[in-house]
Amino acid sequence: MEYEKWKMENTMRITIIGGGPAGLYFAILMKKADPAHQIKIYERNGPDDTFGWGVVFSGKTLANLRAADEESHAEITREFEAWDNVDVVHGDEKISIHGNSFSGIARLRLLKILQRRAEELDVEVSYRTEIQDLEPLRQDCDLLVGADGVNSTVRLRYADQFKPELDLRAHRYIWYGTNQLFHGLTLTFRKNEAGTFAAHSYKFNKTTSTFIVECDPQTWERAGFATMSDDDMREYVANVFAGDLDGLLRITESV
Numbered sequence: 519m520e521y522e523k524w525k526m527e528n529t530m531r532i533t534i535i536g537g538g539p540a541g542l543y544f545a546i547l548m549k550k551a552d553p554a555h556q557i558k559i560y561e562r563n564g565p566d567d568t569f570g571w572g573v574v575f576s577g578k579t580l581a582n583l584r585a586a587d588e589e590s591h592a593e594i595t596r597e598f599e600a601w602d603n604v605d606v607v608h609g610d611e612k613i614s615i616h617g618n619s620f621s622g623i624a625r626l627r628l629l630k631i632l633q634r635r636a637e638e639l640d641v642e643v644s645y646r647t648e649i650q651d652l653e654p655l656r657q658d659c660d661l662l663v664g665a666d667g668v669n670s671t672v673r674l675r676y677a678d679q680f681k682p683e684l685d686l687r688a689h690r691y692i693w694y695g696t697n698q699l700f701h702g703l704t705l706t707f708r709k710n711e712a713g714t715f716a717a718h719s720y721k722f723n724k725t726t727s728t729f730i731v732e733c734d735p736q737t738w739e740r741a742g743f744a745t746m747s748d749d750d751m752r753e754y755v756a757n758v759f760a761g762d763l764d765g766l767l768r769i770t771e772s773v
């Protein structure tokens with residue numbers, strides 16, 4: 519009886535803003551802790567939309583995911599590509615460092631796995647619903663969770679309470695995908711007349727690798743990226759990394 523009373527008092531109506539990995543995973547863990555929690559997620563995108571290509575997990579992250587929820591961990595590890603090398607490519611030299619356990623999975627696959635698991639546990643998700651006005655939602659739940667990413671509306675709205683500190687850095691990046699498979703987490707440095715570009719690449723399924731290109735703002739400016747079309751930029755980047763991409767313009771899409 520005491521337990522029933524405690525349970526009634528501790529069962530919560532939880533509203534989560536943002537159905538990315540953090541919002542979905544938080545919902546899954548809260549439902550596991552107590553299936554009686556009523557949890558609703560608001561996500562501005564559709565269930566099949568996402569930014570980005572693949573994401574990587576370290577071995578330590580995977581161990582944490584396993585400890586927290588074996589079901590989704592099993593699904594994630596069924597899908598992923600694994601490796602233990604980090605390769606650094608500079609000029610003609612490639613140095614491989616082994617003993618770093620990593621794995622990659624498409625960001626969309628990860629989201630689909632977490633969405634399914636959340637639905638299985640009776641989490642309600644409203645897609646294509648962007649939340650601007652937070653107060654009515656806050657007043658209508660016991661716990662409001664801001665899982666709305668790096669430019670969080672929740673954090674901004676309640677900045678006086680959270681007092682966040684943001685440290686914005688100057689480098690720019692473009693997140694590409696390519697059908698060239700990079701076995702291992704590969705960091706490649708290439709230079710041209712505009713400056714130095716670094717590519718972070720790794721395969722995340724049988725046919726695709728993430729290929730993130732990063733440079734400092736001066737290089738970005740000198741390369742003319744600020745006014746270049748996406749297609750021209752992609753061609754420019756493919757030329758910078760022509761030797762690493764087998765000379766083919768294999769970068770398939772920019773996001």
Ligand SMILES: Cc1cc2nc3c(=O)[nH]c(=O)nc-3n(C[C@H](O)[C@H](O)[C@H](O)COP(=O)(O)OP(=O)(O)OC[C@H]3O[C@@H](n4cnc5c(N)ncnc54)[C@H](O)[C@@H]3O)c2cc1C
Pocket residue numbers: 535536537538539540541560561562563570572573574575647648649650665666667668670671691693730
């Ligand atoms: C180029 C790049 C590469 C990365 N690679 C990796 C990697 O390899 N491994 C890794 O672990 N991490 C990686 N990250 C980091 C990773 O993307 C983030 O840590 C992760 O996405 C954070 O998850 P999240 O759920 O907090 O935020 P997000 O993934 O940003 O999700 C937030 C969600 O909230 C929604 N949302 C925002 N505002 C509102 C609103 N007002 N109303 C409703 N919905 C809203 C958004 O649509 C989004 O779906 C990378 C990030 C970048 C930019």
